[in-house]
Amino acid sequence: MKNDDVIELLSEIARFEDSVDMENDYRIGWGWRHVRIWPATLSRLFKDGYLDNVFRSNSHTGYRLSELGKSVLSAEITPPETRQELKPEISDTLFGDIIGHDGVKELLRAALLAEKPVHVLLTGPPALAKTLFLWDIERAGGEKAIWLVGSATSKAGLWDLVAGREPQILLIDEIDKMNAADTAALLTMMEGGRLVRAKRGRELDINNPLRVIAASNRCEKLSPELRSRFAIRKLDPYGRAEFLTVVRGVLVRSEGLDQELAGEIARRLDGLTQNVRDAIRVARLAPQLGVEKAIALLIGSG
Numbered sequence: 001m002k003n004d005d006v007i008e009l010l011s012e013i014a015r016f017e018d019s020v021d022m023e024n025d026y027r028i029g030w031g032w033r034h035v036r037i038w039p040a041t042l043s044r045l046f047k048d049g050y051l052d053n054v055f056r057s058n059s060h061t062g063y064r065l066s067e068l069g070k071s072v073l074s075a076e077i078t079p080p081e082t083r084q085e086l087k088p089e090i091s092d093t094l095f096g097d098i099i100g101h102d103g104v105k106e107l108l109r110a111a112l113l114a115e116k117p118v119h120v121l122l123t124g125p126p127a128l129a130k131t132l133f134l135w136d137i138e139r140a141g142g143e144k145a146i147w148l149v150g151s152a153t154s155k156a157g158l159w160d161l162v163a164g165r166e167p168q169i170l171l172i173d174e175i176d177k178m179n180a181a182d183t184a185a186l187l188t189m190m191e192g193g194r195l196v197r198a199k200r201g202r203e204l205d206i207n208n209p210l211r212v213i214a215a216s217n218r219c220e221k222l223s224p225e226l227r228s229r230f231a232i233r234k235l236d237p238y239g240r241a242e243f244l245t246v247v248r249g250v251l252v253r254s255e256g257l258d259q260e261l262a263g264e265i266a267r268r269l270d271g272l273t274q275n276v277r278d279a280i281r282v283a284r285l286a287p288q289l290g291v292e293k294a295i296a297l298l299i300g301s302g
């Protein structure tokens with residue numbers, strides 16, 4: 001919640017408390033209907049310490065402004081942002097290890113910085129750095145991001161994971177392999193909806209808009225309702241010139257090859273493959289086999 005929102009809500013509550021006799025008529029606190037603020041918002045304010053919970057039964061949760069809430073209003077304290085902003089981490093150096101893909105970088109930065117969530121699904125053939133994009137966002141997001149792979153969603157289930165850790169960004173690789181229950185939960189979360197799990201009665205905080213960035217080699221298998229919640233960005237296979245640049249970059253930076261050897265591998269693979277992973281395999285076998293032999297054995301050309 002933003003500072004201004006917190007102050008506005010607290011002022012409204014203070015106006016209500018001033019207008020009634022709190023000591024006599026509201027000894028068990030006021031409820032959400034009195035102040036006309038949604039229960040979920042109140043419970044957020046309570047969690048953050050601005051409200052005291054003076055009474056709780058099945059039919060009534062009674063609150064009153066806490067000392068902290070009052071001091072925020074009397075401007076003694078500025079409320080800390082209850083959620084850290086993402087912005088500082090979404091810097092120009094984000095995606096620094098990814099070569100090219102300028103449009104995708106720009107789109108993802110904008111989507112992560114937008115005031116309200118825009119979910120993005122990266123799709124396209126393998127070895128185009130889709131997973132790398134998710135990794136970079138995870139690294140930048142730190143605590144605020146959760147990474148998961150569709151085929152290996154945790155036993156606890158997506159809903160409990162998100163309700164428990166309240167991430168701001170959900171990164172889902174291989175989303176096409178996600179199970180039905182998690183997919184259903186995801187559909188609700190992506191719209192900022194609330195869902196109460198019957199078993200645990202756990203609600204997702206609606207003040208926490210979740211951004212989903214996902215990747216998948218193909219998206220035809222995804223349900224239309226899931227697809228429609230995403231901005232689907234298709235990554236095109238590398239052209240020849242791009243392939244050379246990417247391979248050289250990856251081999252030098254990630255595989256520790258010198259420029260010369262990286263260049264040689266890139267040149268020799270030109271026209272044989274579009275797959276960066278082939279180049280990585282060649283680089284790894286080259287010390288034993290030599291570049292030419294490694295290519296011949298791996299790609300079967302000669």
Ligand SMILES: Nc1ncnc2c1ncn2[C@@H]1O[C@H](COP(=O)(O)OP(=O)(O)O)[C@@H](O)[C@H]1O
Pocket residue numbers: 097098099100101125126127128129130131132133215246249250254276277280
């Ligand atoms: N544009 C790129 N910049 C940097 N590395 C790349 C690029 N394209 C591919 N790679 C490398 O290729 C490999 C496969 O990338 P990955 O992100 O796993 O692809 P995908 O998820 O699209 O199949 C990784 O080692 C990655 O570092």
Ligand SMILES: [Mg+2]
Pocket residue numbers: 130131173215
């Ligand atoms: Mg991948």
